[in-house]
Amino acid sequence: MAAIYLLPNTLGQDNFDTILPKDVVAIVNSLTYFIVENEKTARAYIKRLLPDKNQRELRLEILDKQTDPLDLPGFLDPIKNGHSIGILSEAGVPCVADPGATIVSIAHRKGIEVRPCVGPSSILLALMASGFNGQQFAFRGYLPHDRPIRKRVYQAMQKDIRDGITQIFMETPYRNGKLLEELMNTLHPETKLCIAVDITLDSEYIKTQTVAKWSLEHPDLHKRPAIFLID
């Protein structure tokens, strides 16, 4: 039966054997129709994953911030003719910290089967490796830049930590250094902070210690993809 496949991408390095199950590659190979954020990078990824796949027969729809929401239901038309569709993320798994969720929501309304595929999520890998409580956690996405709202998020996170809920968040990579400074000035010195950088890359770096200990260290986070966790 035709279905929507949620296809993972790498987190920046083509270590396919490390991050993708073999069947995911076979599924990508079986598909002609894709929904992607960026045509050029999506085609380049498919080419590296499957050098022999015919690129000219691929049919790609672009789903980004410019896409008219009224166009979205039409993206699913190939299903009517028995063609499955792949939703491909720019990095990691689709629909998590990523715009794919809208189209999946429409698929559910239309009664189309949705099949998520196993792949790398920096959020999940960071949580596993943090040593923090994985029984209850909250992903707060990118911290807001508006100061009063950001302050409220910090307050909410500190309350949650007291309730034993691990907090996970991110920042635009070029602002990582500033965020770390802010964390040093905002959090209690005994709060545990995990910084996970370049996950699944050769340069992967994951470390958990108290804020007091981090303040003696200055890891280079500039423009590197990073996840922050507090507990």
Added chain:
Amino acid sequence: MAAIYLLPNTLGQDNFDTILPKDVVAIVNSLTYFIVENEKTARAYIKRLLPDKNQRELRLEILDKQTDPLDLPGFLDPIKNGHSIGILSEAGVPCVADPGATIVSIAHRKGIEVRPCVGPSSILLALMASGFNGQQFAFRGYLPHDRPIRKRVYQAMQKDIRDGITQIFMETPYRNGKLLEELMNTLHPETKLCIAVDITLDSEYIKTQTVAKWSLEHPDLHKRPAIFLID
């Protein structure tokens, strides 16, 4: 360098090519020391994954609710002699809804490298497939059985939904039917509910619709592993 590897298990079916990257199998093959929840099921899993691996040379430490916390630091002794250690979950990825986090926390205190491996997480796969907001979400674990506390969790979830934070939770599998009934009686008819059952298994079933529509349907959830999401 010797490290702690966080090794995924299946979610109940030995579809290794669907759920595990090839390198994860190679890592399991390279290890002698493991920390596991249950010796018998861990050995059986390693045997199915790697029929030729010598089971007699495996060294397994048991980490479950009976384990004395004072024994935990000793579990990491093989690292001193240059041996890497694998932490293996009973299902899915370790340390998420799972007791592995304590040992990872000790590893960080000792400055031991922690390497998370890609594998299936029913929480993450359900979130991807739900069509719900993946920019901000909260995993609330197993809902508490105590009535007043449970009521407070429902209230907190309903507040979070209004703030656009997807809510993810679980129930002991034999109580899934009762939970579904409770959701029908507690949530607003227009709240969207995703039920994801038997993820990655042949019987996988993932569906999102309003509470009003669910109340006309009675999916068989009894004793099946299920994740519930509301948005």
